[in-house]
Amino acid sequence: MVERPGVAVSIATFVTDEPFSAPGTVTLGEDAAHHMRVRRLETGVRVGLVDGQGTRGEGVLTQLAKRHATVSVERAESVDAAAPIHLLVPVADRDRMLWLAEKATELELSSWRPVLFRRSKHVNPRGEGPTFQQKVRARMVAALEQSRGAYLPTLFPEASVEAAIAACPSGRRFVLDRDAPSLGELLREGARGSDSGPLTFALGPEGGFEAPELEALVEAGFVGASIGRGILRFETAGLAALAAGRAAL
Numbered sequence: 424m425v426e427r428p429g430v431a432v433s434i435a436t437f438v439t440d441e442p443f444s445a446p447g448t449v450t451l452g453e454d455a456a457h458h459m460r461v462r463r464l465e466t467g468v469r470v471g472l473v474d475g476q477g478t479r480g481e482g483v484l485t486q487l488a489k490r491h492a493t494v495s496v497e498r499a500e501s502v503d504a505a506a507p508i509h510l511l512v513p514v515a516d517r518d519r520m521l522w523l524a525e526k527a528t529e530l531e532l533s534s535w536r537p538v539l540f541r542r543s544k545h546v547n548p549r550g551e552g553p554t555f556q557q558k559v560r561a562r563m564v565a566a567l568e569q570s571r572g573a574y575l576p577t578l579f580p581e582a583s584v585e586a587a588i589a590a591c592p593s594g595r596r597f598v599l600d601r602d603a604p605s606l607g608e609l610l611r612e613g614a615r616g617s618d619s620g621p622l623t624f625a626l627g628p629e630g631g632f633e634a635p636e637l638e639a640l641v642e643a644g645f646v647g648a649s650i651g652r653g654i655l656r657f658e659t660a661g662l663a664a665l666a667a668g669r670a671a672l
Contacts, residue, residue: 434481435462436471436571437494438564443472445480445499454561456492459484470494473567475575477502502573506672507533507621508665509592513628513657514543514581517550517558523658524559528566528576530665533621535559536590537581540636542628551581584636588643594620596645598637599627599660603647606664610671622672624664626657 437458443449449472464470466487472480472494480499484492510527512520514537524535543549550559556578563575582590597606625640632640641647650663 434469434471435459435464436473436568438567438575439472439474442474442476443478443480443496443499445482445496447496447499448485449482449494449496451492451494453490456487456490459487459492471571472496472499473571473573475564475567475573477504477573479571479573504574505531505533505669507592507594508668508672509534509621509623510536510661510665511587511591511623511625512537512661513626514539514549514551515546515628515657517548517555519656519658520550520555521558521562523661524576525562525566526658526662527665528563528572529570530662530669531572531574532576532665533574534577534579535563536579536587538587538625539581539583540628541633542630546629553580556580584639588639591623591643592621594622596623596625596640596643597648597664598625598632598640598645599650599664600637600647601649601652601654603649606648606650606667607671609646609648610667622668624661624668626661626664628657 437451437455439449439451441449464484466484468484469481470484472482478499479502480496482494482496485495486493510532512523512535560578567575625645650660650667
């Protein structure tokens with residue numbers, strides 16, 4: 424946003440893969456240049472910049488070519504990271520995974536780790552592999568530009584249940600379960616007590632966890648938590664849990 428007396432004017436914002444500072448110059452890639460042309464931006468216009476690692480700023484577009492754009496950086500600031508929240512996401516329908524990736528980025532998700540549950544194998548088309556991960560990142564970049572957040576979630580490749588559990592950070596861990604105690608109450612109890620550290624939410628695949636998978640999660644310290652009486656799709660459950668966690672923190 425550009426602040427003016429009595430009004431806030433939105434400016435186009437772009438994610439850069441290279442760090443930047445003010446004063447300085449940043450070169451944006453072909454995708455950013457394409458979006459600038461689509462939006463009919465011209466040299467001399469002010470644009471926003473974020474590096475996805477905590478730096479946010481503004482500058483002036485000085486060159487717009489077919490495969491790149493150059494911005495003269497006039498302002499840069501470091502932004503504190505939000506309290507960490509992590510998701511274990513089922514490898515599932517591609518469109519639903521992309522939708523959740525977009526919305527989770529807007530809510531400042533810290534990391535995204537896809538899990539190959541047994542029931543993931545029956546989904547077609549499912550979101551997995553390096554090409555799909557690039558699509559997830561692109562969707563997250565677009566969401567970060569729109570929301571003017573400062574941090575991109577850390578993306579991990581898909582993993583088995585066992586590997587995903589082993590890689591989980593310490594802190595409070597929840598597995599979403601309709602028949603468990605309320606997530607809201609569990610988060611409030613944690614806030615009143617001494618529980619601290621990251622939150623991690625495990626989302627089940629379409630059709631739910633199989634018994635050995637749920638047992639493995641519980642043995643690793645995941646506590647069952649409910650976000651409603653209905654059976655939610657994983658992307659709805661993930662967004663609701665992330666919003667509740669963000670509000671609690």
